[in-house]
Amino acid sequence: MSKALLYDATICIGCKQCEVACAAQNKLPYNDAVAAEERQSDHKFTVVLTKSDKFMRRLCMNCQEPTCASVCPVGALEKTAAGPVTYDAGKCMGCRYCMVACPFGVPKYEWNKLAPKVRKCTMCPDRVASGKQTACAEICPTGATKFGDRDDLINEAQQRIRDNPGKYVPHIYGLTEVGGTSVLLLSSVPFELFGYRADLSQDPLPMLTFRVLSRIPDFVPLGGILLGGVWWITHRREEVAAAEGRGPKPAAGDHDGRKQ
């Protein structure tokens, strides 16, 4: 069963305990200066944004079919069956295609290090594997961030929207965006207000490139046969011409070509 997080912005009080717990879990520094930073970075994997009295969390969406994992040439990023999208710095060669490709702009880079790593929330894979909640869900004092099975959380989110008409934007962000994500969001104000794009495809993005890539196994033998065929025709034509006494000898001008 795939795990997920449900964040309900209407319950959030903006205490930033999730930021604190996340930093501790990932061994990142956390102080007032970091707390004041309003965007994700190589040292801040989740951030609680504030707009007047509204809050919104941003973190890696841990997509069901992650674009980052599909583009990574060495498979450093991986979607685990449990839900988290993990990163193996030992494999990474630093091409940063994941950063270019991520529709949410999540992966960040350690630009000033000589052996830089891609940094992002990986949904506490070790904790999840041992049956625990993510650090942010565990510490949340109001239950705004809730950890559980994705299907259960979807039912619960739909229930909340049904039970409280007018309270929520009638949309679970992450239910279908780019094929669905392991982070689900509920809000009383439009998600775009906090930088979540409303124009994302409802289909997984990896199909866009795989549609092209999957043709390669057919293309290679076909191309080989075609080119070989054209070569045979052009040279055969010449041999025939030579045999009939027209045109140049076939070997001429072909010094690094074929043996006769």
Place this chain on the structure above:
Amino acid sequence: MKIKFTFWKLVFLFLMAAGLYATVVRYTRGLGGATHLSDQFPWGIWIGFDVLCGVMLAAGGFTLTAAVHILNIKRMHSIVRPTVLTAFLGYLLVCVALMYDLGKPYNIWHPLIMRNPHSVMFEVAWCVMLYTTVLALEFSPIVLERFNLQKPLKVIRGVVIPLVICGVILSTLHQSSLGSLYLIVPEKLYPLWYSPLLPVFFFLSAIAVGLAMTIFESSMSAKHFGRQLELPILQELGRVLVVVLWVYAALRFEDLLNRGVLKLTLRPGYEMYLFWVEMALTLILPLTLLSQRNVRNSAGGLYLASVLVVLGFVTNRLNVSITGMEASAGTHYLPKWTELAVTGAIIAVGFALFGLAAKYLPIFPEEEHAAERGVQLTAQPVAAAVLHHAGD
């Protein structure tokens, strides 16, 4: 000419020195210290120019080997070697550029043992690796001849056709795949450039630039190595170039129309201006020039048109990789001087290596090769010029 040669030598030496200093900065202070790249804008000119354009500029290699060996157009045989040399140097320099751009360059070999067949980058990595090997083999007879190693020479000559076929397939794959890299960012790349046809556009532009670069190079080497220009060959390349450009133009505008974004070409803004710069250089100016018979048949006209085409498609690839990505990134990217210095140095090294190879290796057809091949070339003056040049 002697003075000019020295002037360019100085320019190249300056570029290389600046590049050397930038290299030190890159490897002591990291990408952050050496570039203007950021979390918002992770790919700059080292990818946009050095890799995307570098691979495109080296496309003459597969275009011309296919024309000569597969289509059996013998007239073009005399320009195969300089073109293969350019392609080989081009790919080597792309690999060098990657050593700067990759965050952990010492892991560049990882795609060899770690696989992800869903990744375009994985496919590009393999194709570039294999094609660089193919080019090394296609180039090897030149070196083997120089040292008169008959046995390996015989082996290579025996497998030229399979090599060329491999080269054409690998090139088709990765030239188009450089476009496919951007298929994954439909929401990020500006609609004037995002298209499901990106792989087709990148492939067609590689062919156009391959032809244009061959014309450009032949003209340049005619000037600097005192060779006679193979004008009839260049005229033929020019005619093919016109066809490729028209096909590209038709597809490009049909695609804009189909996706309903044709109106964006007239919406004033940063993107619109650069779109029209690109259009003017890739299509409008070269096609206007080449539609004139006297321009199409003159060495100068062909040279000018090919320079425009090369500049145009360089603009196109920078538009795809930089201009088109800026709006969604919410930032403007301008390369830092170190980025420019490294790119400049790589170009300078490319020219220098070409010059050295032309001086010490049988790149241009000499008397005996020409005679052996039975190709009617103006071998005498060429050989004389090469020998003369080898002296200075």
